[in-house]
Each structure stands twice: as structure tokens, then as C-alpha cells.
Amino acid sequence: MDFDIIIEKLNEKISSRDGFEKIDIEKLSETEQSFIEKYNPNNTLIIYGTLAPGRPNHFKIEHIKGVWKTGVLKGKLVNEGWGSDLGYFGFRHTKTDEQENIEAFVLFSNDLIDNWAYLDEFEGEGYRRLLAKYELDNGEIGIGNIYAINQAVD
Template sequence: MNKLFVYRNLSPEKSNKDLLNHLNGTWEKGFIWGKLYVDVLDVIPKRLGVRFDHNHEKIKGYLFSSKELKNYWNKLDILEGEAYECIKVTVFIDDGKKDIKANIYVLK
């Protein structure tokens, strides 16, 4: 998989953007359907996370596409930590006119 949907710290304008910006790739605005939660485990003070759910709210973020991601998943798994898991979701681009399968880190 060479696509990752980000909705918080890994987004291009957020604090951890440099973790992906050094990879050759492209960014597109998009959204998924889900529910945004505060991490109930309090692993790190008030980490935000998404739980995937078609019946909730539109979570805006970015789709990052890069062939270099295939060699980077282990680093992302370590960064996200034990409170998150990587799953596949449908990301909607162009106001929902186009949908793309991508990975996303969500709360367990």
C-alpha cells in the first residue's frame, strides 16, 4: 500500500509533518467518515484519534501517496504507538466525487 490518510499531527501543516515531507510523494485534501475521540488510555496527554464509522462525521485530512511508504510503515507504527492500529479505509477526494483506498492509523 502506498497511500496514507492523515488527519492530525502528520498533516502537511502540523507538528510532525517532517516525518513524511522528506518522502517523495503527493498530498491531496480529502475526508473519511468516522468519529474523532480523545484517547481514553491517556498514553500521551489527550492524544486524538479516529474510530472508523460510516454513520458519523466527516473527518477532514490529507491523502499522502508515495511509493516510498512501503519502506516506512514500521517507523510509522512505532511513532503511532500501541494505542493505534493501521487499517484500510476509503478516502473521498474532490468533495466525494472520487474514492481511494488508503491506510489510516485509528484508535484501537
């Protein structure tokens, strides 16, 4: 099964506000379970906006210990969400032919699991935590959590 199709199917199972960790793993297909075991998205946060190092809201997550790496993600940034008032657009998953390369910062941390509720509250109703694919500068590909525009409240 294609990488992007698996992510799309997993994202369909994530409710509008609950993140990936609320999915009942036993209800996933064997392919999806293997995919999750391999990429372990609960310990990965992809950031493209105000929470990134050196940006206005990084102080909100600097208590989360981990390793930062840079790379890109595929999708589209749109002039929506509360971050757009600060000059930071919101992320949307898009069809392959509409995707752009977006600069990303990826945080790998075992502390994320204890901080998802805090981060969900910070991002608010206008954003939904989904899974997305990233590619690090060294070419490594993986999946992680990302805050995307919540289309359910558009």
C-alpha cells in the first residue's frame, strides 16, 4: 500500500480534535499497524509555523526535551488560522499535483505523549492534529503529528 494512502486512511480515523494516540490500534488493518510500529508518530511533531525554534511561540514548547531536525513536508500553506495574523499560514493536506515543499522542523521526543493535550489546547479549535509525511535534510522519510487547518470548522 502507498505511503500517502496509509496516512490518508489513518487521518480519516482521527476525530476532529483527538489525535492519533486516541485511535484503537487493534481496529487498524495489519498494514496500518505495521506502518505505525515502524514510524512511531506519537514521538514526532512536525512544525511549520510559530512553534518552530526562533519563532514567536517556541517558548510554549521549549520545555519539551528532544532532538530537532530540519526538512520538508508536502502540502499547502493557506492564509487561514490564528497564525496567519502573525504572518504564518496554516497547513492543509492536498492532492499530489497541488503539493508544495514546505520548510519544516521535526521534533523527536518521548515527552510528546505527555504534552499532546497541552498542545491541542494551545492550537485551539481552528487546528486539527493529523499525521503527515516529512523528509529530513538527510533524505530520511517518516511520519509525525502536524497541526493542520481544521476543515470541520471552516
